[in-house]
Amino acid sequence: MRRGVVAGTVAGVVSGAPSTVHALVTGGDPFAATAAAGSLVLRTERRPRLIAAAVGVHFAVSIGWGVVLAAVLPRRHTTAWGAVAGLAIAALDLGLVGRRFPMIRALPVAPQVADHVLYGAVVGAVLASGRGSPGPPWRT
Template identity: 60%
Template sequence: MTGWLVRDAVAGGLAGAIVGGAPSTLHALLTGRDPLAASYAAGRMVLPSEQRPARLLAAAVLAHGALSLGWAVPIAAATPPRRAALFGAAAGLAVAALDLGVVGRRIPAIRALPQGAQVADHVAYGVVVALVCARRRVRRG
């Protein structure tokens, strides 16, 4: 893997991780749900029997960080110079299909989350990663 790809994936993955949870958090706040429910669910991927919120949040940071950086690598490698946002949205949908449809459906805490909001998180993540990577590529020339 080349240096620029790693740097782009890290920059895009971190930005996507920060912004990607906004849709489900907003949805939770608007519907009176717990805005940390998605974080607790992510923590349960690592600690399935854990009930303590602080430990679940710590595990969520690890799980979410690893997934965000991991998915950023193929997105960074494949993002086209034009229409990056559209590509990122499609990539986010593909990641959602795997994360939610294949893995998430086996984890009750993830399955219990509002799926539309979770898909929106994935789309937002993909768009942000692709836009950051495309911008970095343009700056490099």
Template identity: 60%
Template sequence: MPRRTWVRDGVAAGAWAGVLGGAPSTLVALARGEGPLEATRAAGTLLLPHERRDSRLLPAAALAHGALSFGWGLVIARLLAPGHPVAGGTGAGLAIAALDLGLVGRAFPRIHALPLAPQVADHVAFGVTAATVVERRRRTRADGAAFPRRAC
């Protein structure tokens, strides 16, 4: 596959998955009557480990989350086997959770303090969403239904 193709797929996958992947933990937090921004604040500590102010943590979280989402989207686009995006995305999400939460998260107290199950669910949702986007883009190209380029 040409580099340009999988990079575009990865960027699209990372964008969609980055937006939708946090739904499970957000819904759990709201159902428990908790603030839905604690995971966002925790993500901000990746760049500002000792910061406590939302005015600094939330923009840092957006930057960190965006970079991670696009990075993992590229990895999924490059490595995802054709077909079965749910299975591939679930595996990718679990692998990413193991790295993000199990390895890296231990070094960041605010991330480590988050409830584990909703965070793993977020990672699985991210992986499934990213894999589905990649698979759909591949299928669209294979069917020849991609948007035609306009002649100038």
């Protein structure tokens, strides 16, 4: 469980990079995804409250998925399987759950999917590094 918490935390810190970079390059709002995450628990349009709530939501979801992935990802090619798992998590988070929330529905899909894939890959990489893996999965 500890490995999942660590992996989920590390991945949670970096996983928003694709959507943030996309927003900055396209002139979008780099905090839109953060505010949308806050809308999962708050029914307000007050941006500072949504962003504050998003910190807790993102932390809890990141750790939760990290623990799940630590339990189910295979020992070989863990980073690659983590990326695949991130894609599955995106389908669940964005498709099943997210479509019920207008702020999440309004986000560009591709950058959000990229965030999830990166999250899964980073979880896998952190888990692989803690298992004494001989190196990155693309070399094995």
